[in-house]
Amino acid sequence: MKTSPGICQKKRRFATRExxxxxxxxADVTLRTYKxxxxxxxHLTSRTKGLRPPRGLG
Known part of the structure; x- marks a missing residue:
């Protein structure tokens, strides 16, 4: 997924995929993780096409 600099700056950042x-x-809605x-x-996105689902915890 290609993210523009303006969108990247607005999104929450996570250090790890986990x-x-x-x-x-x-989350209350379906979100996907991408690097x-x-x-x-x-980052998280609500777009789901071509992205793998989040891994379960545990």
Whole structure:
């Protein structure tokens, strides 16, 4: 997923995929995790096409 610099700056950043997946699973809507090519952190998105589902905790 390609993220523009303006969007990247507005999104919450997660240091690990596990932390992002935990936030995605706790959300009230379906969210997916992806690694940002700009900041190299993980972000969440509501777009689901082509992205893998969040990993379960445990």
């Amino acid at each position: 932390a992002a997946d935990a936030a995605a699973l706790a 940002c090519a700009l900041c190299h952190s993980y």
